[in-house]
Amino acid sequence: MRHPHFILISFAVFFAAGIWGLYWLPQRLLLEAGMTGGWGTVAQYVISLAVLSPIALWRFLNGKQVGFQHWACGLLLGSGAIFYANSFLVTDIIRALVFFYLAPIWATLVEVLFLKRIPNWPRAVSIVLALGGVWIVVGLDVGVPLPVNLGDWFGLVAGLLIAAGAARTEIEQPQGIFPLLFIVIVFCFLSSVCQYPLLADSVGTMPTIDVAMSSLPLLVGITLLFVLPTTAILFWSPSRIGTGVFGILILSELVVGVISAALLTDEPFGWREVVGATMILLAGIVEVALSRSPELRSDYPSIVKE
Numbered sequence: 606m607r608h609p610h611f612i613l614i615s616f617a618v619f620f621a622a623g624i625w626g627l628y629w630l631p632q633r634l635l636l637e638a639g640m641t642g643g644w645g646t647v648a649q650y651v652i653s654l655a656v657l658s659p660i661a662l663w664r665f666l667n668g669k670q671v672g673f674q675h676w677a678c679g680l681l682l683g684s685g686a687i688f689y690a691n692s693f694l695v696t697d698i699i700r701a702l703v704f705f706y707l708a709p710i711w712a713t714l715v716e717v718l719f720l721k722r723i724p725n726w727p728r729a730v731s732i733v734l735a736l737g738g739v740w741i742v743v744g745l746d747v748g749v750p751l752p753v754n755l756g757d758w759f760g761l762v763a764g765l766l767i768a769a770g771a772a773r774t775e776i777e778q779p780q781g782i783f784p785l786l787f788i789v790i791v792f793c794f795l796s797s798v799c800q801y802p803l804l805a806d807s808v809g810t811m812p813t814i815d816v817a818m819s820s821l822p823l824l825v826g827i828t829l830l831f832v833l834p835t836t837a838i839l840f841w842s843p844s845r846i847g848t849g850v851f852g853i854l855i856l857s858e859l860v861v862g863v864i865s866a867a868l869l870t871d872e873p874f875g876w877r878e879v880v881g882a883t884m885i886l887l888a889g890i891v892e893v894a895l896s897r898s899p900e901l902r903s904d905y906p907s908i909v910k911e
Contacts, residue, residue, distance in 0.1 A: 610845070615846055615893045618846065618854045620857075621834070624861070625858040626857065626858040626860065626862035626864075627865055629862065630865075630869070631827045641812070643801065644808060644812055645824070646687075646797070650832075652824060653832060653833055654794050656833070657786070657790055657833075661787050670780075672783070672785060673788060675779055677773050678777060678785060678789070678840075679788030679789045683788075683789045683793040683795070683796055685762075685764075685765075685770055686763070686793055688760075688762050688763035689701075689705050689763035689764075692757075692763060693756070695755045695756035695804065696757050696760065700756065702859060703739065703744050704763075705761070705763050708764035708765075708768050708852050709731075711764055711765050712771060712772075712849050712852025713852065715769055715848055720775065720848065722849075728849055731888040731889070732853070734888035735884070738880075738888065739885065740881075741884065742859065742863055742877055771840075771852065772843070772848045774843045774844045775843045775847060778844050786833070853889055854892070854893075857886075860886060
């Protein structure tokens, strides 16, 4: 049977992912202040870790879960998030979006292969609508979606990792939000440290101390009001609504991003944007209203071996 708050959690995921469609606004302010997109991302996860670490220490000293038991979830989700963020540094935005938003396919395949869940007809309809909408909005400018550069592969791998991480979260069923959030942020930071030496030419020049300090209030605000709450909601949700539903609902980021860019900049907003956004919204409605909710089981096979 469905989680008693299935609709509410689904709406929260749709909303939280949609907020990420506005992420370009504070990023633009950071760029204007001299913080390149790469260093701005690193700074946000450093601040996140600084905020959460004292809480994790307090929980550890009081015998509460910190999150290390969910290391597989953290590895998959945290690495996926950083691959996605860095894909924009080394490929066109449109290409990064197209390859990442193949995620509904990966989420459904993961459900079939690892969770032994056979998709029903509403899932097929929602995937066709979702991917059709993505293709109309951004895919027509890309052509056949075959990765040809490092950024394309980053976007593709990001979608795969996020889908696998969502399934792993569904398997583990974390009982609290903080332990999962903390371990995800830990791996976001570690993934940044590992990837940035490979992206030295794309990350940009390290900002000066003056630039970093002048940008600090904005960075702290983005981290506390945006990054942490939305990350907590998004990556905890698959344990309650299922991997496939999650994979469809996160497409709201693309809808909000396209609409907000059209309203606040000179970006075009024509029939493609209207039709594509409508199809993605319909996909979310079909998925939430008609697809069956996953049963919570304890005998799922492991995606990442213990």
